[in-house]
Structures are given as C-alpha cells and as structure tokens.
Amino acid sequence: MKSSPPSDSEQLHMVLRYELLKYLRGQRLFGILIITALIAWLMLALPPLIGMGYPSDVRAFPSTFLSFVSILIVLSATFFGSDAIVSEFQQRTGYALFPSPIRRRIILLGKYVASALSSLLAVSVYYAIIIVSAQAIYGTLLDELVLSYYLAVVYMLSILAFAFLLSSVMKGTTGSAVLTFFLFQMILPIIDFVLNSADIDPWFSVTNAGGIISSILTMPRAMGGPGRPMQPTGAAVGIPYPLYIPEVLSSLIVMINYFAITLLAAIYVFERREL
Amino acid sequence: MYNSFVALDNLNLNVEGGACLGFLGPNGAGKTTTIKILTTLIKPTSGKAYLNGIDVTSDPKAALSDVGAVVETPEFYSYLTPNEMLSYLGELRGMTSDEISERRKRVLDEVKLNEWSDKTIGTFSRGMKQRLALAQALLHDPAILILDEPTSGLDPRGMHEVREIIKTLKEKGKTVFISSHLLSEVQEVCDTVALLDRGRLIVCDKIENLSKISPVKKIEVRALVAPTNSQLNHICQFTGVRSIKQASSQVLLIEFEGDEDSMAELHNNLLGLGLKMTSFKPTGTDLEGMYLEIIAESVR
Numbered sequence: 379m380k381s382s383p384p385s386d387s388e389q390l391h392m393v394l395r396y397e398l399l400k401y402l403r404g405q406r407l408f409g410i411l412i413i414t415a416l417i418a419w420l421m422l423a424l425p426p427l428i429g430m431g432y433p434s435d436v437r438a439f440p441s442t443f444l445s446f447v448s449i450l451i452v453l454s455a456t457f458f459g460s461d462a463i464v465s466e467f468q469q470r471t472g473y474a475l476f477p478s479p480i481r482r483r484i485i486l487l488g489k490y491v492a493s494a495l496s497s498l499l500a501v502s503v504y505y506a507i508i509i510v511s512a513q514a515i516y517g518t519l520l521d522e523l524v525l526s527y528y529l530a531v532v533y534m535l536s537i538l539a540f541a542f543l544l545s546s547v548m549k550g551t552t553g554s555a556v557l558t559f560f561l562f563q564m565i566l567p568i569i570d571f572v573l574n575s576a577d578i579d580p581w582f583s584v585t586n587a588g589g590i591i592s593s594i595l596t597m598p599r600a601m602g603g604p605g606r607p608m609q610p611t612g613a614a615v616g617i618p619y620p621l622y623i624p625e626v627l628s629s630l631i632v633m634i635n636y637f638a639i640t641l642l643a644a645i646y647v648f649e650r651r652e653l
Numbered sequence: 654m655y656n657s658f659v660a661l662d663n664l665n666l667n668v669e670g671g672a673c674l675g676f677l678g679p680n681g682a683g684k685t686t687t688i689k690i691l692t693t694l695i696k697p698t699s700g701k702a703y704l705n706g707i708d709v710t711s712d713p714k715a716a717l718s719d720v721g722a723v724v725e726t727p728e729f730y731s732y733l734t735p736n737e738m739l740s741y742l743g744e745l746r747g748m749t750s751d752e753i754s755e756r757r758k759r760v761l762d763e764v765k766l767n768e769w770s771d772k773t774i775g776t777f778s779r780g781m782k783q784r785l786a787l788a789q790a791l792l793h794d795p796a797i798l799i800l801d802e803p804t805s806g807l808d809p810r811g812m813h814e815v816r817e818i819i820k821t822l823k824e825k826g827k828t829v830f831i832s833s834h835l836l837s838e839v840q841e842v843c844d845t846v847a848l849l850d851r852g853r854l855i856v857c858d859k860i861e862n863l864s865k866i867s868p869v870k871k872i873e874v875r876a877l878v879a880p881t882n883s884q885l886n887h888i889c890q891f892t893g894v895r896s897i898k899q900a901s902s903q904v905l906l907i908e909f910e911g912d913e914d915s916m917a918e919l920h921n922n923l924l925g926l927g928l929k930m931t932s933f934k935p936t937g938t939d940l941e942g943m944y945l946e947i948i949a950e951s952v953r
Contacts, residue, residue: 381747381793383718392744403732473727474789477692478745479717652695
C-alpha cells in the first residue's frame with residue numbers, strides 16, 4: 379500500500395485535531411474554562427456580597443477585570459504550551475510520531491494552533507463576560523474594551539510562542555510548566571519593576587508591553603502620541619518612582635516581534651533536537 | 654558524533670530490496686544510532702542515509718513515506734485508544750478512512766490486540782505497547798521495516814508471534830532491517846547479518862557464509878551414568894575435540910571443531926566407548942560462535 383503523505387497544511391490540521399482531543403480528554407480545556415469562570419464570578423459576585431457595589435466610573439469596572447487577563451493568558455500558556463513539545467521527548471511519544479512522514483515544524487505549528495485556539499476560547503469567554511456585565515450594569519460598551527481584546531489576543535500569541543520555545547528547550551514537563559508560569563508571572567514583571575524604579579523604560583519587555591491590555595482603559599494617554607515616559611508619575615499612583623506606560627503601537631510591535639522570534643526559535647530548536 | 658565521541662565511524666551499509674538483515678553488535682556499538690539516523694530522530698554530523706534511494710536528512714517526508722519503524726519501546730498518547738492512535742498515524746501517512754479501518758483491524762489482529770482496540774493506551778503494559786508499536790509499523794503495509802529490538806518486553810509467546818510476523822513479511826518480499834541482541838532470533842528470521850562494533854561495520858554477509866568463520870561448536874552430551882576418568886581421557890583424544898568440561902556428573906560440554914560428518918563420527922565414538930547417552934546436541938547458535946569470534950578479534 380503506497381499512499382503519498384498529505385500536504386503540510388492537511389497534516390497540520392490532523393495534528394491540531396488530535397491535540398485538541400488531548401485537551402478535551404485531559405480536562406485541560408475544561409480546567410481553564412472553570413478558572414476563567416471562577417475569576418469572572420469572583421469579580422462580579424464579591425463586591426455586592428461584601429456590600430461594596432460596583433465602581434461608579436464605567437472605565438473602572440472593566441479595568442479591574444482586565445488586570446486579570448494576563449494571568450489567564452499565562453495560565454493558558456502553562457496549560458497548553460509548556461509541555462506541548464517537551465512531552466514528546468520526556469514521555470517518549472516522539473518515537474511513534476517522529477518516524478512518520480511529517481515535518482517537525484508542522485507538528486509544532488499544529489500543536490501551536492491548537493493551543494492558540496484553546497487559549498483564545500478562554501480569553502474570549504472572559505471578555506464576553508466583561509462586555510455582557512458592563513452592558514448590563516452600565517448600559518454601555520467602551521471601544522477600548524474591544525481594542526483591549528485584540529491586544530490580549532496578540533499578547534496571548536506571543537506568550538504561547540515563548541512557552542513553545544521553552545518547551546522545545548526544556549528537558550522535563552514539570553520544569554517547563556513551572557518556568558513558563560513563573561517567567562511571565564513573576565520573573566519578567568520583577569525585571570520590569572526594577573527597570574522602572576531605576577528610571578529605565580522596559581519598552582522591550584513582553585510583559586511590560588502586555589500591560590497595555592489593562593492600561594488602555596485607565597490611562598488613555600497610552601492610546602498614542604509621543605512623549606511616552608513618566609506618565610503618570612509614580613507619585614500619582616502612590617509609587618515613589620516614575621512609571622513607564624506602554625503605548626498601543628510600540629506594545630504591538632514588541633509583542634509581534636516576540637511572537638515571530640520565539641516561534642521561529644522554537645521551530646529551529648525542535649527540528650534539531652535529538653531523541 | 655556526540656561531542657568528541659564518534660558513535661558511527663564511516664559506516665557504509667547497503668541493504669538490498671527484499672532482504673532481511675539482522676543488525677548485531679555489543680552495547681554501544683552504534684546500532685540504535687544508525688536506526689535513529691534512518692528514522693530522522695537524530696541527524697548525522699556528516700554522511701548520508703538513504704531509504705528507497707531518498708536522502709532522509711534532506712527529504713525526510715518522502716524518505717519515510719514507505720517505511721514502518723519501531724524504535725526502542727515507543728510510548729503512545731495515553732488518552733487515545735489503539736484504534737485512534739492508528740487512525741492518527743494512518744491519516745498522517747495519507748491513508749483513506751476505508752484503508753485505515755481495514756488495515757487497523759488486520760494489524761491489531763496480527764499483534765493480538767484486537768480485544769483492546771477501544772481501551773485507552775494509558776492502561777497498557779509494556780508488552781502491549783510493544784505490540785502496538787509493531788502494529789503501527791505494519792499499518793500502511795510498508796516496503797521497508799526498520800525494527801529496533803522488536804521483541805523487547807514481550808513474553809515468550811509474544812516473541813514467537815513477532816518472529817512469525819517477520820517471517821511472513823520476508824515471504825512477502827518486504828525489506829526488513831532488524832536490530833537485536835537475540836542471536837537465535839536473528840538466525841531464525843534473517844538471511845543476512847551486519848555486525849557493528851564501536852561504530853564500525855565489521856562484517857556484512859549471508860548467515861551461511863558467516864557460520865564458517867567460527868568452526869568451533871559446543872556439544873552438550875548427557876549420559877545416564879557419569880562417565881569414568883578413563884572414558885573422559887578417551888573423549889579428549891577424539892578427532893576434533895578441543896576441550897571438555899563436566900557441567901555436572903552426567904553432563905559434558907564438548908568444544909568441537911569439525912563438519913557434520915566429523916560430528917557424526919564423534920557421536921559414534923562416544924557410543925563405542927560405552928557411554929550411555931541420553932542426548933547429544935549442539936548448544937548455542939552458529940551465529941553466536943561467529944559473533945564472539947569477530948567481536949574478540951575486533952577488540953584485539
């Protein structure tokens with residue numbers, strides 16, 4: 379029986395389907411949706427429960443929600459991206475898959491698209507909850523919220539690509555998951571914080587760029603124009619140092635660069651990694 | 654080459670279509686490295702490897718399209734069933750859904766996993782995974798099979814079944830490349846043997862030619878009554894007898910050099926001595942003698 383292998387795009391679709399099946403059967407997709415719902419429920423239910431009520435400013439309400447989007451994205455990258463490649467090596471499943479007539483870059487891209495779709499679902503559900511709630515409570519929809527959603531999607535793609543790079547390099551699934559979570563949730567934010575306090579603009583940091591997702595609502599000056607630094611001053615937000623606020627365009631450029639460079643690097647490493 | 658360690662040194666090996674080649678060598682000889690290069694799991698620092706005339710490093714997709722491989726004992730996605738796993742691998746190879754369901758049933762039947770076809774692989778034992786590994790290698794009925802220790806982890810019945818499958822493949826004219834530590838297994842199923850040591854190809858020839866390299870055979874003789882010292886002295890002087898060892902009071906191990914006729918003569922001589930023999934049989938394989946002889950020479 380001599381059948382020729384399908385095209386790269388058809389194979390990518392096959393890898394994508396079976397990867398999604400993995401997320402479904404492994405309860406990962408269900409898990410991230412539960413976490414999404416839980417965060418949203420806490421944000422919506424807690425204020426009235428403790429008698430605080432919702433903020434009177436229509437911008438303040440979604441802004442509180444948006445501060446948790448980056449955590450959701452990092453969790454998605456940990457759930458879906460951190461073990462995508464390394465598991466093929468550590469769990470030896472690559473011995474069955476790699477001798478098949480499929481390019482390794484297609485395996486990686488198929489897995490990447492599956493993880494991006496799953497993460498997109500979680501982020502979209504979260505934004506849908508924000509939008510529906512804002513509409514119900516304030517009867518209005520902010521344009522910035524839609525822009526924030528698009529920025530969150532780009533940020534998610536860049537963080538996932540970075541997670542895939544870590545997964546291509548790391549030796550174990552646990553190490554990869556722990557590093558992915560702490561890198562984006564702790565290490566890079568600490569670096570941003572230290573650079574800020576040293577009056578250095580961390581414009582090149584992907585987590586700093588990701589700050590635009592929430593700052594777009596509270597700090598409209600982030601919407602554009604030159605003169606990025608020192609707005610607002612640290613004193614204005616109770617921090618005794620200047621705070622550099624990312625702008626939409628520069629943040630987008632940084633995030634797209636992180637996405638492209640780390641995804642290409644992940645492919646480069648994965649194609650050369652020996653089993 | 655791994656850092657400065659040369660895993661394969663100028664290996665030049667050509668396997669003819671339809672041949673069944675046994676790939677032998679001690680641990681660390683480079684057998685698995687060769688198989689991993691052929692299946693694109695690793696890339697050589699220099700040199701080329703071809704499957705069906707296609708370079709595996711420059712066009713792995715085309716090179717692997719008509720190849721089935723079992724490398725080490727692979728693991729499978731624990732959340733899938735054998736049916737789903739085989740569908741996935743079959744789809745990647747471009748098989749239609751009809752072909753997949755027909756072949757899937759057949760190969761799972763061949764490796765005796767049909768009762769487990771809808772159970773998740775996560776619950777499988779090592780032996781069952783090895784059977785599934787063989788099933789996925791056979792799924793697309795490839796022209797070339799690369800099998801790295803195909804009976805590893807199997808019980809004796811499983812080993813026998815796998816050997817029978819390989820024999821059938823050989824009869825069908827498939828090209829089979831088997832790496833194994835089990836010399837008896839290689840002798841039983843292969844017609845050609847390549848011997849590798851420290852990354853170098855020592856010899857590659859038909860088994861019947863290689864058997865002549867070591868004319869020394871070991872013969873186990875069992876007697877009803879323990880042989881006397883005088884009988885033992887006589888045996889030592891028979892033509893072709895190199896040495897004699899008493900494994901137990903009634904079992905002798907004779908190292909013997911000679912052809913089939915000489916062996917028949919030795920048998921008659923032993924009877925002539927009045928030894929009440931209950932059995933007279935060569936032990937080990939022809940291949941074993943050759944293997945030990947060549948490896949010892951290679952070390953010198």
